[in-house]
Amino acid sequence: MNTLVDRRRVVVGYDGSAEALAAVDWAAAEAERAQAQLQVVNAYRVAWPGAYYDIAPEMTEATARSAEELVAEAVDRVRGRGTGLDVIGTAVDALPAATLLDVGDAGARLLVVGNRGAGGLTNLVMGSVSQQVATHAHVPVAVVRGRTTATDGPVVVGTDDSPGSDTALGLAFEAARARGAGLVAIRAHVPPIRPVLPLSEIRAQEHAALDASLARWAGKYPDVVLEARVAVGRAAKVLVGVSHTAQLVVVGSRGHGGFTGLLLGSVGQQLMHHAECPVLIAHG
DSSP, X not given: OOGXXXXXXXXXXXXXXXXXXXXXXXXXXXXXXXXXXXXXXXEEOOOOOOTTOOOOHHHHHHHHHHHHHHHHHHHHHHHTTOXXXXXXXXXXXXXXXXXXXXXXXXXXXXXXXXXXXXXXXXXXXXXXXXXXXXXXOSSOEEEEOSSTTOXXXXXXXXXXXXXXXXXXXXXXXXXXXXXXXXXXXXXXXXXXXXXXXOHHHHHHHHHHHHHHHHHHHHXXXXXXXXXXXXXXXXXXXXXXXXXXXXXXXXXXXSOOXXXXXXXXXXXXXXXXXXXXXXXXXXXX
8 A cells, every 4th residue: 555645744843953954845845746735843842950840931931932933934944935835833842752653643644854853853863753753653754864855866665575565665656756766676685605596596586576576566657667676785785875876765664584674673773874865664
């Protein structure tokens, strides 16, 4: 199922940092392509002075006002693009990850987070917020990093035989068509040290499996120029390596074979830390 076409809003977390601003710009372009509403969300917590002190009302009001001003600035920036995109802003005193997850469940087609954050969304990729959002979201999650404004190069999708991989393929085909870009589908594998079969036969089997996984989606998106690649190597290294020429890398939330433990294991971690373009994580 293509999750992107089933929901209406693109939701982006924003905290005023340069990285979050890049995420807002990327999310706005994504919403424009999808003709969807954009929602800019700032989730913040009022600093707690200590167990024996109450939070002064003026502190709460000042923090809330600052958050609302940040959101208003981002909304004005998006409206300044002049595309007529429907954009709304939300500022709420709540836990950032929980807020983004709740907003996503309430009708988002995509959650977008930046490379790093400050304030309410501190360490959005390197810290716990991004991990929680990427792991627990029920909708696709885009981590905007690297060449955030790139519009050249293909969309790249990592694939194996898992159900999550099939969801990623659907998202990748849709993303490629929306961008007018080519799609490169990559199946990575590491040959056994002492193979029972000739390496040529193993490679042929990998190609056959890749072609089979692509057949349905290629038929649904005949206008997308597709390149299928079987790569020898660890999935993380392969995908990070191709990200320097891609405009988007798409992966499933979990996989097996070449993409074992995609989010919670080393592949997902390395993509979120080292990819040179935005990463789209599929759920479903």
